[in-house]
Amino acid sequence: MSEQADATSQAGTATHVGDVLIKQPGEAISYWQPVPANGHIDVIFAPHVVPMEFPIGFGTQTVPPGGYVREHAHDRNEEVIFVVSGKGRAVIDGVDHPMLPGSAFFIGRNRRHMFINEGEGDILWTWLIVPNGLEDFFRLIGRDRQPGEPAPEPFPRPENVLQIERDTVFAAQPTDQRRP
Numbered sequence: 001m002s003e004q005a006d007a008t009s010q011a012g013t014a015t016h017v018g019d020v021l022i023k024q025p026g027e028a029i030s031y032w033q034p035v036p037a038n039g040h041i042d043v044i045f046a047p048h049v050v051p052m053e054f055p056i057g058f059g060t061q062t063v064p065p066g067g068y069v070r071e072h073a074h075d076r077n078e079e080v081i082f083v084v085s086g087k088g089r090a091v092i093d094g095v096d097h098p099m100l101p102g103s104a105f106f107i108g109r110n111r112r113h114m115f116i117n118e119g120e121g122d123i124l125w126t127w128l129i130v131p132n133g134l135e136d137f138f139r140l141i142g143r144d145r146q147p148g149e150p151a152p153e154p155f156p157r158p159e160n161v162l163q164i165e166r167d168t169v170f171a172a173q174p175t176d177q178r179r180p
Helices: 134-141 161-167
Strands: 002-008 014-021 029-032 040-045 057-063 068-072 078-085 088-092 095-099 104-107 113-117 123-130
Touching: 029 134, 040 134, 057 068, 057 134, 088 104, 113 123, 134 161
Parallel strands: none
Antiparallel strands: 002 014, 029 040, 040 057, 057 123, 068 113, 078 104, 078 123, 088 095, 088 113
């Protein structure tokens, strides 16, 4: 539920008060993701979910064992990743960094990065992107997901994925893209 109101300050003048939105487990918009990541993402906050003055996208991503988010960069966005559970490896500009619960990454514009699940179970992280737009990418390449439903068989990315990337929050793919 979103709440918005105008309040009166102590001086008696009207001040704008931003929205409040509370999301409980299972209430986020969720999408299954194609190969090579597989798994799923949840979009918790984005401008289409709650009005915001400074547009952000915020959610979670779950990647099963052996899955990975291929190397990419964002030319118009900054990203924060916080690992909640699981084990993996982030590769940022060709340098390996462990992904363990509590690991936090700030990734500035045009920094090439990828995330690889190297554990025996799922890896789960939160993502924050400023300005928003990652949620649109996930929607356009994914499939709707309902909480608790079994994972689908791995499915391919759309044929026009490179155009979807450029239309959302991704820099052009490097010609020397690294592999896990």
